[in-house]
Amino acid sequence: MTTSAVEATPYNFAYLDEQTKRMIRRAILKGIAIPGYQVPFASREMPMPYGWGTGGVQITAAIIGPDDVLKVIDQGADDTTNAVAIRGFFARTAGVATTTQTGEASIIQTRHRIPEQPLQSDQVLVFQVPIPEPLRFLEPRETETRKMHALEEYGIMHVKLYEDIARHGHIATTYAYPVLVDGRYVMDPSPIPKFDNPKLHQSDALLLFGAGREQRIYAIPPHTDVVSLDFEDYPFEVQTFDEPCAICGTRGTYLDEIITDDKGGRMFVCSDTDFCERQVARNQGVQNQSSAAASEKTEMTDA
Amino acid sequence: MYVAAKGGEQAIANAHRLLAHARRGDRDVPGLTLAQIAGQLALAVDRVMAEGSLYDRDLAALAIKQSRGDLIEAIFLVRAYRTTLPRLGASEPVDTARMQIRRRISATYKDLPGGQLLGPTFDYTHRLLEPEIAENDAPEQPATQAPNRDPVPRVTDVLGYEGLIESSPEAESGRPVADLTREPLEFPADRDLRLQALARGDEGFLLALGYSTQRGYARSHPFVGEIRFGDVEVEVFAEELGFAVTIGRIGVTECQMVNQFKGSAKAPPQFTRGYGLVFGQSERKAMSMALVDRSLRWQELGEEQTAPAQDEEFVLSHSDNVRATGFVEHLKLPHYVDFQAELELVRRMRAEIAERADAEIDPENTGPKNTGSKNTGPAGPNREAAE
Numbered sequence: 001m002t003t004s005a006v007e008a009t010p011y012n013f014a015y016l017d018e019q020t021k022r023m024i025r026r027a028i029l030k031g032i033a034i035p036g037y038q039v040p041f042a043s044r045e046m047p048m049p050y051g052w053g054t055g056g057v058q059i060t061a062a063i064i065g066p067d068d069v070l071k072v073i074d075q076g077a078d079d080t081t082n083a084v085a086i087r088g089f090f091a092r093t094a095g096v097a098t099t100t101q102t103g104e105a106s107i108i109q110t111r112h113r114i115p116e117q118p119l120q121s122d123q124v125l126v127f128q129v130p131i132p133e134p135l136r137f138l139e140p141r142e143t144e145t146r147k148m149h150a151l152e153e154y155g156i157m158h159v160k161l162y163e164d165i166a167r168h169g170h171i172a173t174t175y176a177y178p179v180l181v182d183g184r185y186v187m188d189p190s191p192i193p194k195f196d197n198p199k200l201h202q203s204d205a206l207l208l209f210g211a212g213r214e215q216r217i218y219a220i221p222p223h224t225d226v227v228s229l230d231f232e233d234y235p236f237e238v239q240t241f242d243e244p245c246a247i248c249g250t251r252g253t254y255l256d257e258i259i260t261d262d263k264g265g266r267m268f269v270c271s272d273t274d275f276c277e278r279q280v281a282r283n284q285g286v287q288n289q290s291s292a293a294a295s296e297k298t299e300m301t302d303a
Numbered sequence: 304m305y306v307a308a309k310g311g312e313q314a315i316a317n318a319h320r321l322l323a324h325a326r327r328g329d330r331d332v333p334g335l336t337l338a339q340i341a342g343q344l345a346l347a348v349d350r351v352m353a354e355g356s357l358y359d360r361d362l363a364a365l366a367i368k369q370s371r372g373d374l375i376e377a378i379f380l381v382r383a384y385r386t387t388l389p390r391l392g393a394s395e396p397v398d399t400a401r402m403q404i405r406r407r408i409s410a411t412y413k414d415l416p417g418g419q420l421l422g423p424t425f426d427y428t429h430r431l432l433e434p435e436i437a438e439n440d441a442p443e444q445p446a447t448q449a450p451n452r453d454p455v456p457r458v459t460d461v462l463g464y465e466g467l468i469e470s471s472p473e474a475e476s477g478r479p480v481a482d483l484t485r486e487p488l489e490f491p492a493d494r495d496l497r498l499q500a501l502a503r504g505d506e507g508f509l510l511a512l513g514y515s516t517q518r519g520y521a522r523s524h525p526f527v528g529e530i531r532f533g534d535v536e537v538e539v540f541a542e543e544l545g546f547a548v549t550i551g552r553i554g555v556t557e558c559q560m561v562n563q564f565k566g567s568a569k570a571p572p573q574f575t576r577g578y579g580l581v582f583g584q585s586e587r588k589a590m591s592m593a594l595v596d597r598s599l600r601w602q603e604l605g606e607e608q609t610a611p612a613q614d615e616e617f618v619l620s621h622s623d624n625v626r627a628t629g630f631v632e633h634l635k636l637p638h639y640v641d642f643q644a645e646l647e648l649v650r651r652m653r654a655e656i657a658e659r660a661d662a663e664i665d666p667e668n669t670g671p672k673n674t675g676s677k678n679t680g681p682a683g684p685n686r687e688a689a690e
Contacts, residue, residue: 041487045625081311082636084311113640130633174645176641193643
């Protein structure tokens, strides 16, 4: 019947049916039990394209409850198109409260960044993962890489890092920098800049990783050792920026480069927009104590 | 002073409004009805049902309308709807020998029981544009005859009678039917799972792979034993009744490819099979599927692996166009953060090279005065695509 689509089903809370959520939760629990191990799961088609965060969306859909407060960021920003679309998806299908404030959120779904503000033990950070296999670009075959993980055969990765040093004088991986989790599994932390890697170590928050297209879920439970791979004589280093953020003046955050003209003019601003805004508010508050944090708010969305 | 761009939400809403407007096209022209799409663009509907893995002509027509005729987008819409449906069980294997045939041809026998039935086909048409159908689209009524209600034996059954072709694998009723939409795909994959993946795989991808086997990349000497298209009954075993009941009819195209096989230490020379079965009428897809199915069986038949069409990880990991289009197109999403990390690295490496070059020109003065003016650096580090 032509009307079957028009009268389309009222979707379940957070879109996925309960059986699917249960299946995903089982994969998450297994992931937590074996930190850094990629758990295969029967990823569903979601109403957004593969490669656009379907893994993260499925994890969020499986763990979110009516009382949760959700924050979604892409490249550190709350207002990038895909972050807006995913936040809107959960506001619509789950009717949950959303926020842009890191401190207010109980679940934060992210693509490519970890917020600057340290996360708390009652928060969950959900990463969207494109290619979960850290060895994939060294060995394209899944059958091989699974064997390598099982046998803890990670020499190939160290050789790659060594070759970088031999060729370039330093390790030429700047994002999706591989880590060793709990002394056992080499893991891809998703394409976060290596700047964010230290935040994975002994995190207070639970870190969940979802790769929808590749059908894998993995996890770093709170207070787990996470070591970025390196060599004694070439220790792991994060990016540093020479200048502070041009908007809030903070040093030591991860910055985006903004092109201001076509003659090489550029400026650097915080990639974490929530952090930047609060720094600006704080700076103003120091000058003008009355209106501190006035702009901070949690949006309630109608179901 | 720069202010971070805001208002993404409004921009997205506006973009969607504009899309709806563009989809409608000229509002002075009547909108397409779903009946028109289902009836007159029937092969597009068939493709969307096949690769969308959902047999529903009206939903497929709606998806085609909504996607402005972008069939992969329509397939995606159907898949995203399908995934929300409960899976109640598996049907009995459809019996294509009992198909109500609308077309049936064999390339291996001139005549055979049940006959050759050309049916509605583009084959043998002259590909000349027909301007008259643009205006006055009233073709002649088709010639008819009483339908043949007898079962039509499959060519492979005819060959099988003589033992010239490997027998069809028997259904193992105790074994659950594999389903890659419910369990993650793992390798090595059994043939049922491979066939499922191929049945919903991208027609263009399978066509190219099948074609490659004909051009010598894992040549399999194929003959079209038979292609048949028509309606089959779908039966479900009802526990309460103790027998199978028909729950509906679907149109399918089946291709039985007959391939040469030299024989091995264990088996005498005999023909082998490649199998294709798709929703609706799509001979191109069914034939491509059969070619690729056969080439993926190299291990079982003790052949040598030499070509991409034989590589099950390669074929099954890349045949799904909904995944492929999602991941290719996700490159449109912002990647500022990773690009920034790469920018920093490339600048640093260029500066290091410039420094070294300066030091070589003027060994006494090693001060890094000239930062990055020399344009001799190598292209950046050899990085995989940014995700």
